[in-house]
Amino acid sequence: MTHRSRSLSVAALARVEGEGAMRVTVDGDRVSAVELNIYEPPRFFEAFLRGRGHTEPPDLTARICGICPVAYQMSACRAIEAACGVTVDGALADLRRLLYCGEWISSHALHIYLLHAPDFLGYDGAVDMARDHRALVERGLSLKRAGNQIMTTVGARAIHPVNVRLGGFYRAPARAELAELVEPLRRALDDACATAAWVGGFEVPDFTHDHELMALVDPGRYAIEAGEPRTDRGLSFPVHDFERHVIEHQVPHSTALHARLADRPGRYLTGPTARYTLNHRWLSPVARQAATDAGLGADCRNPFRSIAVRAVELVYAIDEALRLIEAYEPPDRPAVPVPPRAGVGHGATEAPRGVLFHRYEIADDGTVRTARIVPPTSQNQAAIEDDLLRFVQQRLDLDDHRLTHECEQAIRNYDPCISCATHFLDLTVDRRP
Amino acid sequence: MTTVVIGVGNPFRRDDGVGPAVVELLRERLTGLRSAGGLTGVRFVTSDGETTALIDAWTGADRAVVVDAVRVAAGDPGRIHRFSAEHPAATRAGVGTPHAADLGDAVALARALDRMPRSLLIFGVQVDDIGFGPGLSAAVAAAARHLADEIATLLVG
Numbered sequence: 279m280t281h282r283s284r285s286l287s288v289a290a291l292a293r294v295e296g297e298g299a300m301r302v303t304v305d306g307d308r309v310s311a312v313e314l315n316i317y318e319p320p321r322f323f324e325a326f327l328r329g330r331g332h333t334e335p336p337d338l339t340a341r342i343c344g345i346c347p348v349a350y351q352m353s354a355c356r357a358i359e360a361a362c363g364v365t366v367d368g369a370l371a372d373l374r375r376l377l378y379c380g381e382w383i384s385s386h387a388l389h390i391y392l393l394h395a396p397d398f399l400g401y402d403g404a405v406d407m408a409r410d411h412r413a414l415v416e417r418g419l420s421l422k423r424a425g426n427q428i429m430t431t432v433g434a435r436a437i438h439p440v441n442v443r444l445g446g447f448y449r450a451p452a453r454a455e456l457a458e459l460v461e462p463l464r465r466a467l468d469d470a471c472a473t474a475a476w477v478g479g480f481e482v483p484d485f486t487h488d489h490e491l492m493a494l495v496d497p498g499r500y501a502i503e504a505g506e507p508r509t510d511r512g513l514s515f516p517v518h519d520f521e522r523h524v525i526e527h528q529v530p531h532s533t534a535l536h537a538r539l540a541d542r543p544g545r546y547l548t549g550p551t552a553r554y555t556l557n558h559r560w561l562s563p564v565a566r567q568a569a570t571d572a573g574l575g576a577d578c579r580n581p582f583r584s585i586a587v588r589a590v591e592l593v594y595a596i597d598e599a600l601r602l603i604e605a606y607e608p609p610d611r612p613a614v615p616v617p618p619r620a621g622v623g624h625g626a627t628e629a630p631r632g633v634l635f636h637r638y639e640i641a642d643d644g645t646v647r648t649a650r651i652v653p654p655t656s657q658n659q660a661a662i663e664d665d666l667l668r669f670v671q672q673r674l675d676l677d678d679h680r681l682t683h684e685c686e687q688a689i690r691n692y693d694p695c696i697s698c699a700t701h702f703l704d705l706t707v708d709r710r711p
Numbered sequence: 712m713t714t715v716v717i718g719v720g721n722p723f724r725r726d727d728g729v730g731p732a733v734v735e736l737l738r739e740r741l742t743g744l745r746s747a748g749g750l751t752g753v754r755f756v757t758s759d760g761e762t763t764a765l766i767d768a769w770t771g772a773d774r775a776v777v778v779d780a781v782r783v784a785a786g787d788p789g790r791i792h793r794f795s796a797e798h799p800a801a802t803r804a805g806v807g808t809p810h811a812a813d814l815g816d817a818v819a820l821a822r823a824l825d826r827m828p829r830s831l832l833i834f835g836v837q838v839d840d841i842g843f844g845p846g847l848s849a850a851v852a853a854a855a856r857h858l859a860d861e862i863a864t865l866l867v868g
Contacts, residue, residue, distance in 0.1 A: 405816070408823035415824060419763050426764070437759055 284678060284709015298694075300685060301531075302670055303708040309674070310710075312667040314659055314689070316532040327649040332358055332618045332640050333444050339636070339651065340438050343695060345388070348381040348433065349629030350636075351442045352503050357636040358444055360518075361623025364616045369609035370446040371503075373432060376456075376602045377439065378503045378627070380428025382595040383466070384436070385630035386588040387425060389693045390477060391418025394585050397687040398480040414476075417469050421592065424459075424466035428599060431455055446613030456603045463603070467596045471568050474589040478572030482582035483684075485669060489545045489661045491552035491577075494628050500560045500594055501553065503627050509546065510555055510577070513539065518624040520635050524652060534656040547661045548632030548654050549692060550587040551578040562601075565594035581665055581691040588693075618644030629654055631695055655694045662692050713752040714866060715772040715828075719760040719779040719814075726788070726838035726851045730778040731757040733834075736859035737866075744867065753866055765817040766826055775828040776862055779814065781835035788839035789850030791858055796831035832865075834858055 284304040299315040323342060327335055335354040340347035352374060359366060366374070391414070392404040401407040408415040426436040431451055433439025441447050490513075494505030507523070508514040515523050526535040539546050554569075555577040561569060572586040620642045626635045632654030639647040669688050673681055716737060722728030734755050744750040756768045760779065769775035781792060796818055814833070821827045836858065839848040847855060 405819045405823050408820060412824055415820075419766070422763055423767065435759075436764070437761060 284674075300666070300689065301708070302666065302685065303710065304670070304674065305710045307674060309667050309671045312663045312670065313531040314663050314666070316534045316659070324649045324651055327638075327646050330646050332362070332638070332644045332646060333616075335636070335638060335646065335649065336442055336444065337440075340442075342651075342653075344437050345385050345695060346381060346629045346631065346634075347438045348378050348429070348442075349627055349634050351439065352378060352627045353625045353629075353634045353636040354638075355442070355444055356504070356625030356627065357623045357638050358625070358640065359616055359623065360625060361621040361638055361640045362444075362616050362619050363621070364445060364614060366446055366614060369450070369607055370612075370614070372602050372606065373447060373450065373609070375503050376428060376599055376606075377432040377442070379595040379599040379602070380425045380432065382502070382630050383425030383592060383599070384422050384429065385425075385693075386592045386595070387418055387421035389630075390473060390585055390588050390592070391415060391421070393693070394690050395477070395480075397690060398477075398482075398585070417473070421466050421469050421473070424462050424596065427459055427462055431459060443613055444616040446609070446611075448612060450608050450612040452608060453606060456606055459603060460600065463596055463600050467564070467593065467600065470589065470593040470596050471564070471571070474568035474572040474586065474593055477585045477589045478574070480585065482580060483669075484580075485582060485665075485672070486579040487547070487581065487661065487665055487668075488579075489547040489664070490539065490542060491555050492539070492546050492548050492633065493553040493556040494626060494633060495556055496560075498560065500557045500565075500591075500598070501628050502595075502598075505626070505628070507626065507633065508556055509539070510552070511542075513542065517626045517635070520624060520626060520652070521637065521650070524635070524657070526652065526656075532659060534659060536660050537652065537657040538660065545661045545664055546657070548657050549584070550591055550630075550632075551581065551584050552632065553628055554578055554587045554590065561590070561594055562597045564597050565590055568593040581688065584691050584693075618642075631655060631693055632657065653695070655692070658692055658694070662689060662694070665691075712773045713754070713771070714774040714776065715754045715756060715769050716776045716862065716866075717765065717768050717778070718755075718757045719765070719777060720757075721759065722845055723843065725840045725842050725844060726836075726847055727780045727841045728845065729780050729836045729838065729847060729851050729855050732847055732852075732855045733778045733836075733858050733862070736855060737862055740859060740863045741866065750867065760814070762813075762817045762820065765814070766821045766824070769821070769828050769831070770826045772828045774830045774832070776832045776834070776865070777814070778834045778836070778858065778862075780838045780841070782841070783837050786837045786839075788837050788848060789854035790837040791854055792833075792835040792837070794833050794835075796827065796833070834862070 301313045303311040336351040339350040339354050396403050396407045429436045434441035491510040494501040495508040496505035523540050524537050525540050526537050529536050569590045578587055622639045624637045635652040637650040641647050718730035718734035720727045720730040722731050758764055836854050
């Protein structure tokens with residue numbers, strides 16, 4: 279190709295949650311800069327949580343996202359309960375895990391079928407894909423519906439559940455109510471296994487990264503609503519030390535803070551591939567079989583394979599939901615009391631997109647003095663940019679249209695939730711001589 | 712003929728709850744008719760408007776009637792907009808949702824999946840106040856009553 283500058287620009291990146299832009303600068307035959315521009319205005323959640331009652335953050339922070347509200351509710355509950363010295367266990371903890379499984383199922387089914395699969399099959403979106411692959415899209419919608427049913431039964435609403443409170447729930451479901459979920463979930467389990475085999479067959483670019491992988495680990499079971507942060511390179515720390523190890527910093531081109539691990543070289547990554555790498559040994563037998571069928575090994579360092587990991591987690595979440603329902607004995611009371619006390623509490627859970635950390639400082643009278651929220655998408659920004667830089671570098675022979683499309687696909691590997699990080703993508707590639 | 716009436720909105724965001732409010736009014740108006748055996752084949756659904764839930768709600772119905780709130784810059788609160796799925800606006804409704812999916816997406820996806828009712832009527836009521844809390848503003852409450860009468864006539868006729 280001739281020595282020239284190139285400028286690729288995507289004004290509105292489709293099929294991501296929120297609004298952002300991407301700018302790629304190519305000088306001759308070298309990609310000199312990649313910026314993921316998150317320009318959505320900051321939302322000031324941490325600021326307006328100050329002065330609110332200690333019971334309010336679970337419902338308030340749930341509004342940060344319509345796709346992963348349960349993640350916000352669970353991380354907020356864990357942090358505030360920790361500050362107040364309360365532990366929620368037994369049937370209440372199991373119900374929380376069940377509700378969270380519902381969110382994983384809905385979120386992963388949505389991303390696999392409606393947002394990401396069209397990239398692999400050469401369609402502009404789910405509607406175009408549905409015209410040619412009606413049965414596949416129907417299967418995806420059916421899976422999503424199964425997740426929504428769990429959230430409606432346990433959380434009283436599929437989007438922004440209203441049944442969650444500090445200490446547990448406003449009302450615990452009866453066994454008979456959960457039993458109604460069993461048949462749809464059994465069908466969903468078959469559909470999820472078929473999904474894993476299907477996406478495992480997708481052709482993916484030969485591309486790997488070297489990021490440190492960070493996920494919660496909850497020995498004995500696949501981390502969802504609890505666990506301690508750990509990396510694939512031996513770093514491990516309690517949740518209350520999160521802010522000592524995860525250092526947030528501002529960059530000029532994003533309204534979402536970037537993050538790095540203190541005193542560690544390179545970048546780190548959270549999300550399904552990190553979670554799978556650190557937790558796969560605790561997959562249930564049916565999920566482990568799905569991983570084999572999807573062609574996954576002991577770790578996953580190709581971000582284009584994240585769709586297969588999501589499919590395996592879809593199988594696991596459905597299988598786990600069935601197990602929790604089978605074992606369910608209604609709790610004596612729907613919630614344990616969480617009286618306020620002065621203190622600081624930290625909570626982390628595995629949102630569908632990765633580790634979601636909350637920290638609250640509670641005053642004597644129960645009001646929130648300070649709040650801190652570190653969502654997965656903001657943690658992953660630097661790793662996404664690094665992927666793009668190396669990915670584009672290997673594909674400079676592609677024309678701008680094709681390259682732009684592949685960049686968007688590479689961003690969708692991370693199912694970025696830009697609304698959470700602060701919100702859509704605008705891609706600009708500058709090619710300079 | 713089977714009909715489903717779908718009220719879309721959040722009753723805890725004031726006028727955004729006009730869809731569910733119309734469904735509630737219709738239920739009251741048609742209860743007598745129904746017990747007298749004068750009305751069959753009508754289902755009522757309230758929905759948060761999530762794309763796949765909307766498609767599920769109208770799948771299998773011959774006719775679907777959707778009532779939703781609409782916001783118009785420099786608007787005329789309580790004004791009722793009526794259009795059918797054949798109207799181009801149905802696939803580019805651009806309803807206010809942060810998750811890049813709206814009524815137009817639901818119509819487009821349902822068409823691709825062959826899950827559209829034979830007829831889809833959409834009523835949009837212009838809102839005034841979509842702040843926090845229950846209850847409709849006066850102009851929107853009046854429009855809800857008017858619309859309930861209009862849809863009742865449609866269902867009975």
